[in-house]
Amino acid sequence: VSAVAVVSDVVRDGKPVIGYGFNSNGRYAQEGILNDRMIPRLSNAQPEELLTDDGSNFDPFKAWQLMMTNEKPGGHGERSAAVGTVDMALWDLVAKIEEKPLYRLLADRYHDGQADSKVWVYAAGGYYHPGKDNRQLQDELKSYLDLGYRTVKMKVGGVPLEEDCKRIEAALEVVENGDQLAVDANGRFDVNEAIRFAEAIGPYGLKWYEEPGDPLDYALLAEVAAASTTPIATGENLFSLPDAQNLIRYGGLNPERDVLQI
Amino acid sequence: VSAVAVVSDVVRDGKPVIGYGFNSNGRYAQEGILNDRMIPRLSNAQPEELLTDDGSNFDPFKAWQLMMTNEKPGGHGERSAAVGTVDMALWDLVAKIEEKPLYRLLADRYHDGQADSKVWVYAAGGYYHPGKDNRQLQDELKSYLDLGYRTVKMKVGGVPLEEDCKRIEAALEVVENGDQLAVDANGRFDVNEAIRFAEAIGPYGLKWYEEPGDPLDYALLAEVAAASTTPIATGENLFSLPDAQNLIRYGGLNPERDVLQI
CATH class of the missing domain: 3.30.390.10 (Enolase-like, N-terminal domain)
Incomplete structure (x- = not known):
């Protein structure tokens, strides 16, 4: 459904x-x-x-x-x-x-009649496909920019770290700067992998680093958020108000920097 | 299903x-x-x-x-x-x-071939029904004891506190002591109600006080556990390993006293 x-x-x-x-x-x-x-x-x-x-x-x-x-x-x-x-x-x-x-x-x-007349949006893509190379990844992301998107997101964590870094560097060639590119690990990493990844992507100045580990592992998230210079994004896999409250209480996020997706 | x-x-x-x-x-x-x-x-x-x-x-x-x-x-x-x-x-x-x-x-x-030959069990009942009085509650709990159960559990939180206390006192008349009676609030209370209930039932010396508030509200649970002299029981409404880990990390339970039901 x-x-x-x-x-x-x-x-x-x-x-x-x-x-x-x-x-x-x-x-x-x-x-x-x-x-x-x-x-x-x-x-x-x-x-x-x-x-x-x-x-x-x-x-x-x-x-x-x-x-x-x-x-x-x-x-x-x-x-x-x-x-x-x-x-x-x-x-x-x-x-x-x-x-x-x-x-x-x-x-x-x-809301007293007040509403924003514009909404910020981004294009989520950059999935792994068998045989897909970095040129094809670039073409895909370019196609989103051609549609008018200013920010694009790609998947990470499906290949070794060094290879993901090369994919990210290829993607950075088609956007104007790191702030137009977000990465999404879809909860794939354990705490050590997640921190290692945060450290590796720090220099790129990316828009955000999404869902580094299990979405309910707030302790992992707090450790990763502390180690990451890239803003952390999370929240789309929470399914109750108490889950969201727990994320705020225990997730160690920085309200000035990190992104809630709820 | x-x-x-x-x-x-x-x-x-x-x-x-x-x-x-x-x-x-x-x-x-x-x-x-x-x-x-x-x-x-x-x-x-x-x-x-x-x-x-x-x-x-x-x-x-x-x-x-x-x-x-x-x-x-x-x-x-x-x-x-x-x-x-x-x-x-x-x-x-x-x-x-x-x-x-x-x-x-x-x-x-x-487990190296080791197994317990006996399992501790209890009878869960004592539900609210329209028109059910404390005599009928006693008869119900007696029927479990007649079946051989040594511990029985009843619902609480569906009527005002004073009335629940009378129900618990009626139940205590049919068991030998408080350690044979557990109460279950089914997540019904907010933190203040839950603490007020913990304080009211303290003197009865009950077996446990189950699910005082929302099963995912670990902060509520930690406050209630700190205020309760009755052992706290919880866990049956958690549905993932990270939820269970969060309960251990944030729920403030006492491993020497409280009861996990997972």
Whole structure:
């Protein structure tokens, strides 16, 4: 399940208004969890359990409470992806029913109407493929720059350190400076490998060094963050509020420098 | 999915030898994860990817590696329950093929043949039900003692503190002493409620005080453990090795006193 559609009975131009939710990694938005637990709880609800008090729109907070009824606390990863996808679809639906973009609705409701008109984005690529050489890596990253991206990210940790350094040096030839290139180890390293890698890439002045070790190993992260001159990025594999709190408490990150991806 | 059966092609007395795995909470051993990811990886394997080097039996370690192929690291709760149920069934199968009890096989392979001949057990009950009074709670706990259990556990945290204390005092009338009664809050309390509860039950001398707050909130746990004279029990809602390591590192538990349930 990568995409969820919530079809409402609000009709506009002869068609029902539909909210869409998306999860980039479908295997973590489990069909079974949605079909067995989350969707039945929503389908069996009375209108007042899902709608705002004046009945004019859906209330995603009420829907979230309903979906989580009888769920145990804890970092149940696939559950949060399942619930989150439905939650996203409901917010999309709420904004469409109010006929404004979601960013505007959220800003109006929760941020005194203030919203950024621009969003910083980057292109993630630079994966390993059998037979892919550094010239092909350069061509790939160039293609992202040609699309207008100013920052690109590549995978590291799949080959020996010296070889990864050559890949990074090849990538640096196609961007203007190290601040336009991030690297992502996808949790591959143990603490010693992660520190050795941090030391090796320090001179390149990269944008960030992502997910050096297991995403829940906060002690490892604290050691790596202390040893790294490159900003550390992490957080995308946390699946509960307590996990995120633990990252802040124990991960040794520098709020002035490091990057949370939650 | 609460139960998994692994049917082998080993035939004994005209019937295939079958291993069984069980998870007490079926909703966390997701059918979708098993059907979409874990079982196909096992079904598509070559015999040498699943069997010991001499081909005489299954190798659960190889099977676990296969099931976890291309899985991201992290505390993916429902995945670990799904994989664990199959893992349990495979170990049951391995022991049956060797024609010895699993505890004996594990002791022979990994513990110099030493095994405890007895296992400490307790009866978990004492749930809240509408209309259930303290006399009925006593009758329930007595029924466990009549079955031979020496220790019983009851739920707490579902009613105001004073009322829970009366329930605990009623329960203490049917056991010989506080060491035969444990209480379980199922993660219900915030840190202040949890400490207030710890202080209230201190005088009873109970066996343990289980899961006072969110199972991943190690900072809460450390505060409660420091304030409690009753042993703390926790761990059953952790779903990864790093989670368990974090509990040890940050949870403030006393290895001489507290109870890990992992």
